[in-house]
Amino acid sequence: MAFFSSTATVPQNLTFVSSNKLSFSPSSTTSFNFVSFPSFQSKFCKTITSSPQITRAHAPPTPSTETTTASSFHGLCYVVGDNIDTDQIIPAEHLTLVPSKPDEYQKLGSFALIGLPDSYTVRFVESGETKTKYSIIIGGANFGCGSSREHAPVALGASGAAAVVAESYARIFFRNSVATGEVYPLESETRLCEECRTGDVVTVELAENRLINHTTGKEYQLKPIGDAGPVIEAGGIFAYARKTGMIPTR
Amino acid sequence: MASSLVPSPSTSFFHTTKKDLNLSSFSSSSQRCHKHASRKIYCSVAAPQQTQRTPSTTGSVKTAMTMTEKIMARASEKQQVRPGDNIWTNVDILMTHDVCGPGSIGIFKKEFGEDAKVWDREKVVIIPDHYIFTSDERANRNVDILRDFCNEQDIKYFYDIKDLSNFKANPDYKGVCHIALAQEGHCRPGEVLLGTDSHTCTAGAFGQFATGIGNTDAGFVLGAGKLLLKVPPTLRFVMDGEMPDYLLAKDLILQIIGEITVAGATYKSMEFVGSTVESLNMEERMTLCNMVVEAGGKNGVIPPDSVTYKYLEGKTSVPYESVYSDQQARFLSEYRFDVTKLEPLVAKPHSPDNRALARECKDVKINRVYIGSCTGGKTEDFMAAAKVFLASGGKKVKVPTFLVPATQKVWMDVYSLPVPGSGGKTCSQIFEEAGCDTPASPSCGACLGGPKDTYARMNEPQVCVSTTNRNFPGRMGHREGEIYLASPYTAAASALTGYVTDPREFLQ
Numbered sequence: 206m207a208f209f210s211s212t213a214t215v216p217q218n219l220t221f222v223s224s225n226k227l228s229f230s231p232s233s234t235t236s237f238n239f240v241s242f243p244s245f246q247s248k249f250c251k252t253i254t255s256s257p258q259i260t261r262a263h264a265p266p267t268p269s270t271e272t273t274t275a276s277s278f279h280g281l282c283y284v285v286g287d288n289i290d291t292d293q294i295i296p297a298e299h300l301t302l303v304p305s306k307p308d309e310y311q312k313l314g315s316f317a318l319i320g321l322p323d324s325y326t327v328r329f330v331e332s333g334e335t336k337t338k339y340s341i342i343i344g345g346a347n348f349g350c351g352s353s354r355e356h357a358p359v360a361l362g363a364s365g366a367a368a369v370v371a372e373s374y375a376r377i378f379f380r381n382s383v384a385t386g387e388v389y390p391l392e393s394e395t396r397l398c399e400e401c402r403t404g405d406v407v408t409v410e411l412a413e414n415r416l417i418n419h420t421t422g423k424e425y426q427l428k429p430i431g432d433a434g435p436v437i438e439a440g441g442i443f444a445y446a447r448k449t450g451m452i453p454t455r
Numbered sequence: 456m457a458s459s460l461v462p463s464p465s466t467s468f469f470h471t472t473k474k475d476l477n478l479s480s481f482s483s484s485s486q487r488c489h490k491h492a493s494r495k496i497y498c499s500v501a502a503p504q505q506t507q508r509t510p511s512t513t514g515s516v517k518t519a520m521t522m523t524e525k526i527m528a529r530a531s532e533k534q535q536v537r538p539g540d541n542i543w544t545n546v547d548i549l550m551t552h553d554v555c556g557p558g559s560i561g562i563f564k565k566e567f568g569e570d571a572k573v574w575d576r577e578k579v580v581i582i583p584d585h586y587i588f589t590s591d592e593r594a595n596r597n598v599d600i601l602r603d604f605c606n607e608q609d610i611k612y613f614y615d616i617k618d619l620s621n622f623k624a625n626p627d628y629k630g631v632c633h634i635a636l637a638q639e640g641h642c643r644p645g646e647v648l649l650g651t652d653s654h655t656c657t658a659g660a661f662g663q664f665a666t667g668i669g670n671t672d673a674g675f676v677l678g679a680g681k682l683l684l685k686v687p688p689t690l691r692f693v694m695d696g697e698m699p700d701y702l703l704a705k706d707l708i709l710q711i712i713g714e715i716t717v718a719g720a721t722y723k724s725m726e727f728v729g730s731t732v733e734s735l736n737m738e739e740r741m742t743l744c745n746m747v748v749e750a751g752g753k754n755g756v757i758p759p760d761s762v763t764y765k766y767l768e769g770k771t772s773v774p775y776e777s778v779y780s781d782q783q784a785r786f787l788s789e790y791r792f793d794v795t796k797l798e799p800l801v802a803k804p805h806s807p808d809n810r811a812l813a814r815e816c817k818d819v820k821i822n823r824v825y826i827g828s829c830t831g832g833k834t835e836d837f838m839a840a841a842k843v844f845l846a847s848g849g850k851k852v853k854v855p856t857f858l859v860p861a862t863q864k865v866w867m868d869v870y871s872l873p874v875p876g877s878g879g880k881t882c883s884q885i886f887e888e889a890g891c892d893t894p895a896s897p898s899c900g901a902c903l904g905g906p907k908d909t910y911a912r913m914n915e916p917q918v919c920v921s922t923t924n925r926n927f928p929g930r931m932g933h934r935e936g937e938i939y940l941a942s943p944y945t946a947a948a949s950a951l952t953g954y955v956t957d958p959r960e961f962l963q
Contacts, residue, residue, distance in 0.1 A: 252589065270573060271684055288806060290927040297903040298932075300554045301586060301593035303600075304670060306559025320929045347718040350751065351925060352903070353653040353803035355558060355669035375751055376722050377653060432685060442675055443566050451543060454681050455568075 245447060277387070278367040278409040280340030282418075283329055284401050285321070289344055290351030291378065293320035295360040297352075304359040311335060313356055314363025318342075327403050329364070338366040341407055342388075344371035345398040349378025362387025367411055370416055370427065372396055383433045384442050391416075392428040400425065473819070495906075513598035519781040521689040522756045523724040526664040526778055530647045538787075539686035547646035547663075549676045552632050553583040555651035555669070558601040562674030571606050574680030580612040580641055582632040585900045588619055589777040595619070597613035614637070622863065623898040631861035633657040633829040637741060638864050640770030641643030642708040644759040644777035649676060654829050654924065656747040660740035661767075662759035662777055667748065687753045689724040690715075691786040696795040701962045703839060704739040704924065705831060705942035707731075708746045710792065713810025721751035723787060726780065731794045732757060738835040745830045746924050749807040799957050800922070803892040804941035805928050813945050816955035822917035822951040824852070825931070826943055827859030827895075827912055830901040831922020834868040834944040841874045841882040843947035844889040846961045851890040857911035858891055859900035866897050891950070904932040920949040 250414040266425065288413035299316045317337065330337045342361065348371035349357060358381050361369065368389040369382070375438060382390040391409065397416065405420035414427040439445035446452045518535050520528065528535055531542040551559050573579050581601050586594035598616065604611035614635060629635035633654050636642050644662035645885040648655065651673045658665035668682070676682050692711060702887035710718075710920065725747045727740075735743070747755035759777040779863050799813040824841055826832065837860065844850070860866040869882040877885060883894060892911075902923040903910040909932075913919060916935035923931075941949070944958035951961065
């Protein structure tokens, strides 16, 4: 599930009214359309409780609009290196799980990044848990390379991660992230995997294309989403196709 | 390593830095002025091959396209497309298998409705191949899901399997999807083939646009018959020279991936031309295109020729039309290789671009050899391995050597085709004499690990020389397994010595 920063006080029980997975509206100073992702609608909605695994060190420094959705992601970050391939994100033995089945979707989340070598001493999802305490994954170059398995962004999203901020992406993973809406794939200008450490508290501000590391006090520029923008803004490939008249509306 | 990166004087091309390919950073340029005001292409054009003509005097300069661009233009019913264009592309064939099929079907039904019908029951090809010969209940259930869908939709091409104890008892079952697609005549020049598998790019060997997509995109195609795709720029790889008899296409692609790295072709098309490429048979061409994705490539293409048409004879009755890159088409970069100067290679753990000479790894002790997969489990691959065993004069393998034919047809070839120079022996006989394991039931097998009971899965940390396509940590099972990617020649040679071995030890 994706967690979003909202106002200064984080309620104990957050119930998202919208049935969309990644729903956010821009701050009042901009005039974007309401953006949302269409995948995994109502079935996967959305009572998010503040659990012990999801820690919030403190609220974001700037207040945002009073809505149940927000324009930023906030939480702990988990740092990985270059060329994190889909076998490391979700090993092949777990691919018998079908992402469109709700209970198997949850199981995929529990296996997110379980393929990382033992040199990663801190696990992304603790043994025995189904959700991660890290909202944002920070990666190096060519994140998501390897297989086309959509189980990869699905596992990350199902585990509770909201966004990936990588130096660069492999194309199928990037495409699948946009198509599913499971994790928001952002690109950094610099190698954030060398600037941040697992456990740092970060905020990603989408409208400002900025990542703030509260633990180190540094800020970083992110790249604009690029060509995927219209598809994401429409709400995914199906919504975009309906909006542009390519497939009939339902 | 004798490869040369030479800006060719015979082809005009432009350079862009890797990062410039992000469309959002493009803006208009003076030389190649495009209609999109927001796009910039930094040009550095080499000496043109013909008399310099100003753009206004030749209409052909504006419409010159690469093979990939032409295929996509036709599929999107446009006169012309340029790299960076996002276009709705008609799909000729959509392929899916047991791992991604159920998920794609789920999305199709959710988005188009429980009673929705696929856009064309003859253009969807469903091929169970990944987790077949296993007792894993979910894996078996996934094949059932495919069957139910195919029955409900009256899908014409479903290569079903029901009797897992004996693959031969299943007349429809084929095996590895990319090889089955080719063998069953679903790959045709000029077409667009999408599949829920990264190695769908294999079909580019037939001169078509073929690339891998995820479940959501596939669910979309199932209903709509088209997909929004971005036109990739093309990298050209020119390979010339007579192929030495110790090299295979696997060595060529490992050479290239080592050269440009695992992200060197991200969002790009890879076009393979040259006299060497023309001398390759279809299965070798498929090996070349198969690992395009390992360089990050979107698709690979090889111009169709008489070799292509001969292979296609009798396999398909669907008319097709080949396209070729225009002479003045613009390529992002051109790489030239003199193959006579290349040597057998491996990709060391844990990356397909971790290139090394096989002979420089001769002290690496190995525990096993795996010959199989879409990359290295075709008939020609087994013929190649058999050739090395034969040349060794009756030596036996020093390590367990697993053989997994990609499809039923390959399995039959292994058991029936005579190996040249063997006095009429089949591959299977030569393998048996060399002490290899009996060729297994055709499927993807242990290339990607799979359920724990998968044949030849690496369940302990071992060192393996494999003819497969990826060697990231845990690829074949155990996270600490060490996989050396290699050609079938190199794999067979290594099996005979128990160390990573250059096949010239036996072939010369």
